[in-house]
Amino acid sequence: MTIFLENARLIDPEAQTQTLGNVILDNGLIAAIGEMSAPADAQVIECHGKCLAPGIVDMGVKIGEPGERHRESFRSAGLAAAAGGVTTIIARPDTNPAIDTPEVLEFVTRRAAESAPVHIRHMAALTKGREGREMTEIGFLLDAGAVAFTDFDHVVTDTKVLSRALAYARSLGALVIGHPQDPGLSKGAAVTSGKFASLRGLPGVSPMAERMGLDRDLALIEMTGARYHADQITCARTLPALERAKKNGLDVTAGVSIHHLTLNEFDVGDYRTFFKLTPPLRAEEDRLAVLDAVASGLIDVICSMHTPADEESKRLPYEEAAAGAVALETFLPAAMRLYHAGALTLPQLFRAMALNPAKRLGLPQGRLAEGAPADLVLFDPDAPFLLDRFKLHSKSKNTPFDGQRMEGKVLATFVAGVQVYRAGE
Amino acid sequence: MAFRARHLLGIEHLTPEDIRTVLDLADRYVDLNRRTVKRTDALAGMTQINMFFENSTRTQASFELAGKRLGADVMNMAVAQSSVKKGETLIDTALTLNAMHPDLLVVRHPNSGAVNLLAEKVNCAVLNAGDGKHEHPTQALLDALTIRRAKGRIQRLTVAICGDIAHSRVARSNLLLLGKMENRVRLIGPPTLMPAGVAEFGCEVFDDMRAGLDGADVVMMLRLQKERMDGGFIPSEREYFHRYGLDAEKLAFAKPDAIVMHPGPMNRGVEIDGTIADDINRSVIQEQVEMGVAVRMACMDLLAQNLRADRGRQATEGTYV
Numbered sequence: 001m002t003i004f005l006e007n008a009r010l011i012d013p014e015a016q017t018q019t020l021g022n023v024i025l026d027n028g029l030i031a032a033i034g035e036m037s038a039p040a041d042a043q044v045i046e047c048h049g050k051c052l053a054p055g056i057v058d059m060g061v062k063i064g065e066p067g068e069r070h071r072e073s074f075r076s077a078g079l080a081a082a083a084g085g086v087t088t089i090i091a092r093p094d095t096n097p098a099i100d101t102p103e104v105l106e107f108v109t110r111r112a113a114e115s116a117p118v119h120i121r122h123m124a125a126l127t128k129g130r131e132g133r134e135m136t137e138i139g140f141l142l143d144a145g146a147v148a149f150t151d152f153d154h155v156v157t158d159t160k161v162l163s164r165a166l167a168y169a170r171s172l173g174a175l176v177i178g179h180p181q182d183p184g185l186s187k188g189a190a191v192t193s194g195k196f197a198s199l200r201g202l203p204g205v206s207p208m209a210e211r212m213g214l215d216r217d218l219a220l221i222e223m224t225g226a227r228y229h230a231d232q233i234t235c236a237r238t239l240p241a242l243e244r245a246k247k248n249g250l251d252v253t254a255g256v257s258i259h260h261l262t263l264n265e266f267d268v269g270d271y272r273t274f275f276k277l278t279p280p281l282r283a284e285e286d287r288l289a290v291l292d293a294v295a296s297g298l299i300d301v302i303c304s305m306h307t308p309a310d311e312e313s314k315r316l317p318y319e320e321a322a323a324g325a326v327a328l329e330t331f332l333p334a335a336m337r338l339y340h341a342g343a344l345t346l347p348q349l350f351r352a353m354a355l356n357p358a359k360r361l362g363l364p365q366g367r368l369a370e371g372a373p374a375d376l377v378l379f380d381p382d383a384p385f386l387l388d389r390f391k392l393h394s395k396s397k398n399t400p401f402d403g404q405r406m407e408g409k410v411l412a413t414f415v416a417g418v419q420v421y422r423a424g425e
Numbered sequence: 426m427a428f429r430a431r432h433l434l435g436i437e438h439l440t441p442e443d444i445r446t447v448l449d450l451a452d453r454y455v456d457l458n459r460r461t462v463k464r465t466d467a468l469a470g471m472t473q474i475n476m477f478f479e480n481s482t483r484t485q486a487s488f489e490l491a492g493k494r495l496g497a498d499v500m501n502m503a504v505a506q507s508s509v510k511k512g513e514t515l516i517d518t519a520l521t522l523n524a525m526h527p528d529l530l531v532v533r534h535p536n537s538g539a540v541n542l543l544a545e546k547v548n549c550a551v552l553n554a555g556d557g558k559h560e561h562p563t564q565a566l567l568d569a570l571t572i573r574r575a576k577g578r579i580q581r582l583t584v585a586i587c588g589d590i591a592h593s594r595v596a597r598s599n600l601l602l603l604g605k606m607e608n609r610v611r612l613i614g615p616p617t618l619m620p621a622g623v624a625e626f627g628c629e630v631f632d633d634m635r636a637g638l639d640g641a642d643v644v645m646m647l648r649l650q651k652e653r654m655d656g657g658f659i660p661s662e663r664e665y666f667h668r669y670g671l672d673a674e675k676l677a678f679a680k681p682d683a684i685v686m687h688p689g690p691m692n693r694g695v696e697i698d699g700t701i702a703d704d705i706n707r708s709v710i711q712e713q714v715e716m717g718v719a720v721r722m723a724c725m726d727l728l729a730q731n732l733r734a735d736r737g738r739q740a741t742e743g744t745y746v
Contacts, residue, residue, distance in 0.1 A: 195622035199437075201537035201559030201594060204621060271538030315516055317536030319557070 002026045003417065004038040008047035008378065012368045013054065013355040016347040023052060025374040028416040033370055047378060050411060051346060054354040054366050055087025055118075055375035056331060059255060060152075060177075060231055061306040062324070063089070063120075064395075065111060066104070067096030071396050072308040074108075077328065078116025080393040082421035084329035085377030085410040086304070088119040088365050090357070093130070094152040100125035100136045102144040109145055117420040118413075119375070121363070123148045126165050126176060132156040135165040138174055147361045150177035150231065153278050155213065157183050159220065166226040175227045175361065180213030180238065181205075181279060190319050191280045196265050202318060207235035207286065210279065214238050218245045221252060229360060230254040233299055234282050236289035243298055253360050255301035256290055258334045259325060263287075263400060273314045273321035274400045277305070280323075291343050294352055300360065302352040304331040308396030326394045330401050336381050336408030346381065374417035383409035428727045431735065432544045432551040435560035436601040444602060448570050448579070451716065451723035455570075458494070458719055467726045468497035471528040475501045476518075477554070478534040483689060483714070484554050484564075488531045491721035495729075497529065515539060516546055523547040528732060529725055532556075550728040552721075555594050564688055565598035567720040569606070571713050572643055575684050579606050585637050585679070587613040588647035588669060588696050589658075591620045595688045596647055600626055613637035614669060617658045634669055638678040645686045646671050646697050662695050672698040676707070684709045 003025040010021050010033065024032040024039060038044050058081070064071040081089050091112070093099035099108060105122055112120035124146035128134045131154070138149060149169060155178075156162040169176050186205040191197045193204030214230055218241060221228045233242060233254045245252045259277055264284045268275045275281060282290075293299040307324025314321050327334070335353065338344045344352075358366030365375050389402040413421035427442040436444075457463060473492040477485050485501060492499040504518065513521075515534070522530065523546070530551045532540045537557030544551040555561040573579040584603050590596045590612050603610045610628040612619065624630050631637030638644060649665065659665045671685065685701055685708045693699040702708050 193621040195625040198620035198622050198626075199597070201557050201597060206621070270541050312514070315514070315542075317515065317534070317539040317542060317557075319536050319538075 001417065002039055002042040003414070003419070004042035004044045005052060005378070006038065006044055006046050007049055008052035009049055010368055011051055011053035011346045011350050013347050013351040014367055014369065016351070018346055020049065023376070025414060025417040028374055030368070030370055030372050030374050033368070045412070050378055050380045052368070052376055052378050053346070053350045054368050054372070055377045055413065055415065056085050056353045057088040057090065057357040057361075057363065057366050058086045058306065058328065058331065059090045059301055059303040059357040059361070060092055061089045061304060061328065062092045062094060062308060064308060065095065065108060071310055072394060074112045074115035074120060076393060076395045077306075078118050078120070080326070080328040081116070081118045082413045082415070083393050083410060085332045085379060085413055086118060086328050087375035087377065087413060087415050088121060088358070088363065089116070090147060090361065091120055091122050092152055093123050093125045093150065098125045098130045100128050100130070102137060102140040105141055105144045105146060118415050119365070121145070121147045121361070123150050123177065125149070126151045127156060127161065130154040132158055132161055135161070135168060138169055139172055142172055142174055147363070148175040148177050148229070150179070152231070153179050155179055155181055155183045159216070163220050163224060166220055166224040170224055170226040173227065175229060177229045177231050178213070178217045180210050180217055180230050180233065182209040182212040182216070185209035185212065186279070189280065190276065191268060192265050192282050194265070194283060196268070200268070200271065205280065207237050207282065210235045211238045211241060214241050218250065218252065221245070221250050225251070227251045232256055232260065232279060232305065233293070234260045234279055234290055235286045239289060239293050239298060246298070253300040253356070255303050256294065256299050257305035258302055258327060258331050259305065259400065261287065261291055261294065261302065262334045262337050267400065271318040273316065273318055274325060274398050274402065276318060276321055276323045277325060278323040291338065295344055295348060300352065300356040302335065302349070303357070304328055308394055309398045310396055314398055324398070326392065326396050326399050328394065329392050330387065330399055330406070332377070332379060332410060333406040333408040334401065336406070339381060340407060374414055376414040377410060378412040379408060379410045381408050383407065385409060429731060430728070431731060433562055433724050433728060434541055434544060434551065434553045436562050436565050436598045436605070437560065439605070441605050444566070444569065444606065447566055447720065447723050447727065448573060450726060451566070451570050451719040454719040454722040455716065458715070463494050464496060465494065466496040468492065468495035468529070468729050471497045471729060472526065473497040473499045473529040473531065473725070474522055474527040475499065475531045476504050476522065477502070478504050478532070479555070481533055481554070484533065487714070487717045488554060488721050491718050491725060492529070494718070495722055495725060497725070515543060519543045519546045523549070529728065550732050552724060552728065557594065558592055558597070559594055560598045561594040562598050563717070563721050563724060564595045565602040566724065567713060567716040568599055568645065568686060568688070569602055570716045570720055571686065571709050572684070574712070574716070575709055576642060580608065582642040583609045583611065583640055584643040584645060585611045585613055585641040586645045586647065587634060587637070587671065589618045589649050590614050590623065590647065591618045592650045593647050599645065600628060604628070611637050611641065615659060634675055635678045638675060641679040641683055643686065644671065644676065644679055644683055648688065648690065649692055649696050651692070666695055670694070670696055670698060671701055673701065676701060683707070686710065686713060688713070
């Protein structure tokens, strides 16, 4: 099946350009880009000058399989992703049980492939049971298709265990993803410390816990030479350490969640638990500094940190409520806030949302180029709508954007040259 | 009339006019409480439920007495021991109570914000009797009344709040109230017991108690919350008393007519010297207890008036809930 996308605004994150043109999708790949006319047998889709970009590669999505399918299944996450323009989900291993053996990985890989309309690739746990004591079978897990290794928010506290896992991962070229938070300082925290935390009487964590976490990890990276990605850098004070590490030639990249770029600590307001995240939302100065770091390329990746939580786990006093927010479907409209605010251009956004994560994980996706996989999103960056959380495809509806005015609608999503979503369906 | 609030969840949302309204009415209830016949019928026919998710003797007794003197039917629910242990969520407990049609719900809970959450789910007036480390509004109001009666005003005073600020909802509510009424507030305590960013509230922060007390009109001591400490905030009780316990020598730095307050229960010899606490010329600690009943009567009276007005409006509009 050949698809001809006519008259689209082409967002190219590699060349950092946006130009009008046509695209031919054939055999799962982008066959041609330019001014050519439609091939004889092609299905023609008129794009009316709307934006066509590489599909989002979302690095760090929690899916409730195995263990918490009532919160999110591969099917529901896949539908949400398709509706949100996410064509590759990089799933987290913080499941129950954790994805820490090749057998579990093979099981979830098979379940994902038969259930979801988008690509799902898996990260595996760095230590068995995410308990920070023994490294997992990194070699076997790589062979079984793991794209990276992380214990997510269970920080490996024993530096000897971590240094061995990093050294071993290095020998295999595996990417290790850290969660830079000093576990002692951040223990029990529900918000970022400061005036707001004190006013609300909630236990806070200093932004310094993030810098200490990153400093520690970077020292071990310098020691072992492993490939490292920090999942979320959210504070201004962490940025110089990251910049120094990159300048010194360490193989280090960093990400940030879309929520930390679009919201700040005051959004929690009167104890609104849908705004409780890991790490907690930060001060406005931090948000702006991190946004600058994305624009400059110091922070490489924007991810959704999609974390489904059911109503019961959120309808609790703030300290006891679950952390995390769903974001697969709100990722792109939230990112459009940054575009409309003039903070980031569309090519800059898709560099961080598609190109960089794909490159870092060694995937061919994330590019708008001939020969690249035909994973694309067609969207209107200006289309306004009011977000109703009960219309989300995710099984869990815990979005902080409920009831908010958003701009940016996905019109169509293509995965491997097949249309998997069309607006209005 | 001022004080249009539906609930009393904190000082944060009150105006200076609201605060004065409560204090003026409370003054009248002080007079009533000193008579032999103490009953009025302001809350006659209404039901008040005291729901304490955290153990309390003094505050609960004060609310119970306040409700009874206003003529309400008062029920105490010892929630700390019952349904919570059976796994019922806060919201379910609230909905169960709501179905019994209370008019006033007095709630204390160990989590900050829990009373706000509960207030969203019930259709009666909710009084916060202390939530976690957030607010304890009636304590701040009774402290204000005590100060106003002792000093003749609740403006332009220098008030020193000393001790475990970080774990204290009393400190937060007092800080907000005293700020709204245009007083100078000083916070005194070791840095480990001082919440982050507190200087941005417009108060002065001291870790030297003598400097902090210098020239103060009011010295407010806080209880060292032993039960909240999971350790490591102070080296020992005796060092704490030496540096931050109120004794005659440190009190001498305050104004000669400075009053000494404490929300109770006191740890004598930890944060306050026994002789200071008992000094009838300086200590107003017993007055605070007396003002507590009057202030709670005033708050419940005002909330009940608003509740009646709300329900009357809804009845005429045909949307009675």
